[in-house]
Amino acid sequence: MSKNRFALGALLGAAAGTVTGLLTAKKTGKQSREQLKKKTKVLENQAKKTINKTKKDVDLEVQKLKKQAKDLQNRTTRAAKAAKKSFYSNK
Numbered sequence: 714m715s716k717n718r719f720a721l722g723a724l725l726g727a728a729a730g731t732v733t734g735l736l737t738a739k740k741t742g743k744q745s746r747e748q749l750k751k752k753t754k755v756l757e758n759q760a761k762k763t764i765n766k767t768k769k770d771v772d773l774e775v776q777k778l779k780k781q782a783k784d785l786q787n788r789t790t791r792a793a794k795a796a797k798k799s800f801y802s803n804k
Contacts, residue, residue, distance in 0.1 A: 717767045724763065728756050 731752045738745060 717763060717770065720763045721760075724756060724760050727759075728752075731756070 731749070736745075738748075740748070
């Protein structure tokens with residue numbers, strides 16, 4: 714997850730740097746808008762890739778946690794049945 718946060722921070726930093734660079738550049742308004750449009754598209758695609766990867770990572774972790782929870786539930790159920798059986802067989 715920290716990799717994804719880093720990637721998101723890098724994207725936001727790149728976006729801020731791009732906007733700052735464009736605002737201080739000595740180009741015409743039309744040239745700046747065209748450059749900004751291109752950079753925005755690149756950053757948008759990078760953001761989409763990062764979001765999709767993060768979603769996949771989260772889904773994978775959710776599946777792992779569900780399996781662990783089910784295993785724990787099964788072990789707990791077996792332990793409770795064994796304890797109950799032991800309790801009643803010792804009477």
